[in-house]
Amino acid sequence: MIETVGVVGLGLIGGSIAKAIRAYTGCTLYGYDADGAVLSRAMEEGTLSGVLTPEGLNTCDLVVVALYPEATVDYVTRHQEQFRKGGLVMDTGGVKSVVCVPLETVAQESGFHFIGGHPMAGIERSGYANAFPELFQGASLILTPYDHTPESCVAEIWSLLRQLGFGHLQIATPAQHDHIIAYTSQLAHVVSCAYVGSPSAPNFQGFSAGSFQDMTRVARLNEDMWTELFLENREALVREIDTLVEELAAFAYTIRRGDRDNLRAMLHRARTIKETIDQNR
Numbered sequence: 001m002i003e004t005v006g007v008v009g010l011g012l013i014g015g016s017i018a019k020a021i022r023a024y025t026g027c028t029l030y031g032y033d034a035d036g037a038v039l040s041r042a043m044e045e046g047t048l049s050g051v052l053t054p055e056g057l058n059t060c061d062l063v064v065v066a067l068y069p070e071a072t073v074d075y076v077t078r079h080q081e082q083f084r085k086g087g088l089v090m091d092t093g094g095v096k097s098v099v100c101v102p103l104e105t106v107a108q109e110s111g112f113h114f115i116g117g118h119p120m121a122g123i124e125r126s127g128y129a130n131a132f133p134e135l136f137q138g139a140s141l142i143l144t145p146y147d148h149t150p151e152s153c154v155a156e157i158w159s160l161l162r163q164l165g166f167g168h169l170q171i172a173t174p175a176q177h178d179h180i181i182a183y184t185s186q187l188a189h190v191v192s193c194a195y196v197g198s199p200s201a202p203n204f205q206g207f208s209a210g211s212f213q214d215m216t217r218v219a220r221l222n223e224d225m226w227t228e229l230f231l232e233n234r235e236a237l238v239r240e241i242d243t244l245v246e247e248l249a250a251f252a253y254t255i256r257r258g259d260r261d262n263l264r265a266m267l268h269r270a271r272t273i274k275e276t277i278d279q280n281r
Contacts, residue, residue, distance in 0.1 A: 002088070002160045006052040006060040007031045008075060010038050013092050013119060014066025015047075015131030020164040022047050023133040027160070030056055038128045057082040062090065062157065064117075068228050069093040073102055080110040088153055090117040094181065094229045096144045096174035104146055113153045116144035116174055118181070119166070124220040137165035144174045182236035189226055190241060192219040 007018045010033040021029050030052035033039045042048050050056075057063060057079055065072045072091045076083075083089055089112055091099055100116040107114035121139035123130065141161055145154050158169050172180075195201075196219045204212055230237055254263045 002027065002061040002156055004028045004060050004062075005030070005160075006057060006063040007066060008052065008063065009033060009066035009071075010035075010042055010128045010131070011066060012122065012126045012128075012131050012135075014064065015042070015128040016121075016133065016135040017064055017066065017092070017119075017164065018042065018047050019131055020133040020136060021160075024163050024165070025160065030060065033128070041128065054079055054082050058084040058087070060084060060087060062088040062160065064090050064092060066092045068225055069095055069099050069232055070228065072099055076103055076114065077106055080106050080112075083110065083112040085111040087112045088157060089114045090143075090157060092117055092119055094118060094185065094225075095232045096172075096177040098232045100144055100146070100174040113149060115146075115149060115153060115157060116177070117157070118142040118144075118177065119161075120185075124217055126222045126225075134165065136161075138167040139165065140168040140170055141166045142170045142172055142177055144172055144177055178233050179236050182233055183240050186226075186230060186233060186237050187240040187244065189218050189221060190230070190237070191244070192216055193221075195219070 005021055005027045007014050007021075007029065008031075010018060010031055014031075014033075015038075018029060018031050021027050028049050029047070030050050031039070031042055031048040032052040033042070039051065043051070052060075061084070063083060065075055067075060069091075072093055076089060076091075089107070091114075093099055093116075096116045096118065100114070103114045119136060119139060119141055121136050123135070141158070143154055143157065154171070158166075162169075192215060195215050201216075251263075251266065254266060
């Protein structure tokens with residue numbers, strides 16, 4: 001049973017996890033952020049029971065590392081001997097292979113259980129100031145345990161995070177996660193950024209409705225984080241971009257030729273695919 005939790009990194013995700021733990025559970029909660037002002041604010045607001053120090057890691061049943069992927073690997077590796085033996089460590093990053101592969105050996109050698117995690121929730125603003133406890137209501141949680149991870153570890157994490165509002169647990173391998181997330185998340189951010197790159201973008205006032213807002217929302221992103229995520233999953237993401245370029249080229253060719261029948265067939269195919277996706281949600 002998880003009774004004491006540590007959260008490393010109090011940005012949007014880590015801060016929201018911390019605030020949700022405080023709001024919805026009776027866990028003792030410790031936290032750390034490299035930004036002293038953020039840490040002080042979290043303490044002043046009563047989100048944290050105390051500051052998480054390296055020496056305090058071994059008191060935590062679960063440590064949530066909510067840092068960028070490269071920083072996560074560095075933090076867990078540097079502190080590997082300080083995590084509680086048999087304890088749980090979970091990350092929250094948007095790519096899994098670059099984190100889970102190197103940390104498998106680290107965790108086994110040091111006697112703790114590492115499980116990759118990815119909360120499928122977020123908004124277009126970042127930082128602790130924008131964190132809020134309701135962020136995960138109804139959201140999906142992806143976990144990428146190793147083959148040798150005890151089922152009880154997954155069950156303990158899910159039991160806690162379900163209290164934070166998560167509505168669905170998805171189990172995957174790190175490779176499966178990175179393949180699918182390149183399409184469902186990373187490609188959407190690339191498309192949104194490319195879309196607002198049009199010279200027409202500044203002239204939208206009075207000519208936009210919901211579709212424009214939908215297409216542009218995630219272009220308001222954290223460029224440092226997404227640069228790292230894109231490059232760490234480059235092969236899967238580039239495949240998805242290439243596929244999209246081919247689809248767009250086919251539309252351009254058909255529209256340029258004025259080919260009404262083929263254009264209608266392409267639109268009908270897209271509508272049918274979308275309806276099938278919606279039925280399977």
